[in-house]
Amino acid sequence: MSGHFISFEGIDGCGKTTQRKLTAAWLREKGLQVVETFEPGDTALGAEIRSLLLSGEHIPQPETELLLFLADRTQHVREVIQPALQRGAVVLCDRFSDSTRAYQLAGRALDAQVLEQLLKTAELGVSPALTLWFDLPVSDALIRMRSRVAGGETASRLDEEQQSFHQRVCDAFTAMFEAEPARWRRIDAATDAETVQQQVRDVLKGVFS
Numbered sequence: 213m214s215g216h217f218i219s220f221e222g223i224d225g226c227g228k229t230t231q232r233k234l235t236a237a238w239l240r241e242k243g244l245q246v247v248e249t250f251e252p253g254d255t256a257l258g259a260e261i262r263s264l265l266l267s268g269e270h271i272p273q274p275e276t277e278l279l280l281f282l283a284d285r286t287q288h289v290r291e292v293i294q295p296a297l298q299r300g301a302v303v304l305c306d307r308f309s310d311s312t313r314a315y316q317l318a319g320r321a322l323d324a325q326v327l328e329q330l331l332k333t334a335e336l337g338v339s340p341a342l343t344l345w346f347d348l349p350v351s352d353a354l355i356r357m358r359s360r361v362a363g364g365e366t367a368s369r370l371d372e373e374q375q376s377f378h379q380r381v382c383d384a385f386t387a388m389f390e391a392e393p394a395r396w397r398r399i400d401a402a403t404d405a406e407t408v409q410q411q412v413r414d415v416l417k418g419v420f421s
């Protein structure tokens with residue numbers, strides 16, 4: 213496959229979506245073909261799965277939750293990511309398998325080996341070459357999320373989890389970054405959006421020079 217697959221990762225409210233949009237605009241200005249996408253829910257089937265997962269109407273078992281996220285991923289890879297990479301596009305993906313590792317493993321204590329096997333199956337052989345980790349302390353993310361809710365957005369079921377859960381997820385991102393430095397780049401997300409974007413560009417200049 214000839215495209216570039218870049219994932220945006222980090223805890224809720226760390227700025228992934230904000231930075232994905234800024235990055236896409238910058239790469240498009242450079243004349244690159246960019247596909248912006250996200251998980252869960254960026255296919256028709258996935259949107260239904262997203263609503264099952266995040267509406268708060270259902271409280272799934274941990275394994276049920278995992279399998280729903282993975283079902284969304286397989287559909288997403290097949291319908292969106294794989295075709296885009298085959299066309300040679302840059303795919304900017306807001307969350308991918310590392311979010312599953314962080315949330316379903318660190319957050320909810322599932323078996324790590326079983327999880328890796330399932331992730332591999334769900335990915336259909338497609339995984340990011342580069343992962344940008346937006347590192348933000350949980351306390352800062354909670355302030356941002358509260359202001360987002362105050363601005364009229366509804367909090368999802370996961371947004372409303374306990375602070376200790378968000379901290380375990382944050383620690384999991386730190387551990388993944390440390391374990392696989394060739395793929396991960398840490399971005400200091402505890403600063404204004406423009407400065408965060410500059411760090412992203414500095415990393416990507418190495419890829420799209």
Ligand SMILES: Nc1ncnc2c1ncn2[C@@H]1O[C@H](COP(=O)(O)OP(=O)(O)OP(=O)(O)O)[C@@H](O)[C@H]1O
Pocket residue numbers: 222223224225226227228229230231356357359360401403404405406408
């Ligand atoms: N650098 C920044 N400084 C201050 N506020 C920011 C910054 N970046 C984004 N925000 C604001 O913080 C909130 C969360 O940002 P954003 O939605 O981009 O995060 P996210 O990582 O995509 O969150 P989620 O995981 O919940 O989708 C938004 O209200 C956004 O406008």
Ligand SMILES: [Mg+2]
Pocket residue numbers: 228229230306
């Ligand atoms: Mg987002």
